[in-house]
Amino acid sequence: MPNIIKKEDIIISIGEYKEKGETKQRLKVIGELITLCADNGSEYQYGELWGPTGSTQFNLLAQEHSSPEIQTPQVKPAEPEPEPGYYFANGSVMSSQEASHYRDRGIAPWNMGTAPPDFN
DSSP, X not given: OOEEEEEEEEEEEEEEXXXXXXXXXXXXXXXXXXEEEOTTSXXXXXXXXXXXXXXXXXXXXXOSSOOOOOOOOOOOOOOOOOOOBOBOTTSOBOOHHHHHHHHTTTOOOBOTTSOOOOOO
């Protein structure tokens, strides 16, 4: 027959209050966690959470394997969107003289990677 090793309250903070000038936590017991020792010597835990509509029982299971440390993926900063300008179809920037052919005709700049508009 399993032996109870310890019983612990499951407590949450539901706010704060002042008492004699000190700020204290307002605590509420919402359940119980029980640690048992099985006949074979292994320990296990189960508990119960209490709520306004009843209670829920749960078991805590031992982790069977250790997880590798979670590695945060390296996020490289987003490259800024290219500004509209006067570009050749291959993405190179037109000289001021080359761009003037478009400006003089009232053609607005376009985004890099877009072919220059035809004008006739």
